[in-house]
Amino acid sequence: MRLIEEPNFDVAQLAHIEIFSPKPEETVDFFTRLLGMSVTARSGQSVYLRAYEETYHHSLKVTESKEAGLGHAAWRTISPQALQRRVEAVKATGLGRGWIEGDLGHGAAYQFTTPDGHAMELLYDVEYYQCKENEKTKLLNRATKRPDRGVPVRRLDHINLMTSNAATNTDFMLNALGFRLREGIEDNGNLIGSWxxxxxLVHEIAFMPEPNQQKGKLHHLCYWYGVPQNLYDVADLFRENDVFVEVPPNKHGISQALCMYVYEPGGNRVELFGDAGYLILDPAWKPVIWDMKDVPGNGDTWIGTAFPESWWVRGTPVTVPEIAKS
Structure with a gap:
């Protein structure tokens, strides 16, 4: 794998993601009523939402579509100059699509794809959420008060994308955008998964293999609690509301994060983080590489039940027979 000799820090964060849903109102209800998120705008076939500790206009865009899946992922740079530098780097790969004027909540953005066709964009100008009077909190360092519904998530954490070739897509993120590889999985010396x-953070994006070499699929999006007890609280709420829990509260070996997985009504998998796992403060961090034979029972689940087959093979849009939900 080709790593950047001198890392750049032009990309600052995962700003927002868009997901497609064939049941948009049910999807929005899931995120608002059960996860405590708020609707900030509606436009056309899309609804924009944010979590209560997020400062931007939105972190999630739900767009009506025939199939579930990823609309796009948006990355904010540290400055307008950094945006231009990363745009030039993406253009050099041949994967750029061009500029758009913007969308609700942000200004001009440069659109591109990963080698596998996942839609993404780079941007800098964002709109900060304007707090309503009844949302104001006495905590000056919190954007809005904690919602009084569901078990409210606090912020967007990461996305996980399925890919036909993890190494190629990982190299693109490292070399064109300046990401750092934190953990990986190899099988017979070939990189098949990356964080x-x-x-x-351990990751804002991960790639995992798509078993049938299908391109452009979403494995999951993840929101963060920071309080492990919240996973058990929301798991109880899901059971009461007939939401399918694919993986109950558990702990990953890779990332060491406390987690759980559910499906929102449109069919997309949602992960919830009970904490952040571990943080990486060492600027000379060396990637931790797992051998695939050591992952089941160690890397995937460290403390908790074994992950079902559906977790390994199902992404959205669903292009292979769905594993029974049981």
Whole structure:
């Protein structure tokens, strides 16, 4: 794998994601009523939402579509100059699509794809959420008060994308966008999974293999609690509301994060983080590489039940027979 000799820090964070849903109102209800998120705008076939500790206009865009899946992922740079530098780097790969004027909540953005065709964009100008009077909190360092519904998530954490070739897509994120490889999985010396970040988090994006070499699929999006007990609280709420829990509260070996997985009504998998796992503060961090034979029972689940087959093979849009939900 080709790594950048001198890392750049032009990309600052995962700003927002768009998901497609064939049941948009039910999807929005899931995120608002059960996960405590708020609707900030509606436009055309799309609804924009944010979590209560997020400062931007939105972190999630739900767009009506025939199939579930990823609309796009948006990355914010550290400055307008950094945006231009990363745009030029993406253009050099041949994967750029061009500029758009913007969308609700942000200004001009440069659109591109990963080698596998996942839609993404780079941007800098964002709109900060304007707090309503009844949302104001006495905590000056919190954007809005904690919602009084569901078990409210606090912020967007990461996305996980399925890919036909993890190594090719990982190299693109490292070399064109400046991500750092934090953990990886190899099988017979070939990289088949990766966890990357631009911050001290273990990952803001991960790639995992798609078993039938299908391109452009979403494995999951993840929101963060920071309080492990919240996973058990929301798991109880899901059971009461007939939401399918694919993986009950558990702990990953890779990332060491406390987690759980459910499906929102449109069919997309949602992960919830009970904490951040570990943080990476070492600027000379060396990637932790697992051998695939050691992953089941160690890397995937460290403390908890074994992950079902559906977790390994199902992404959205669903292009292979869905594993029974049981």
């Amino acid at each position: 990357m970040s631009v911050s001290n």
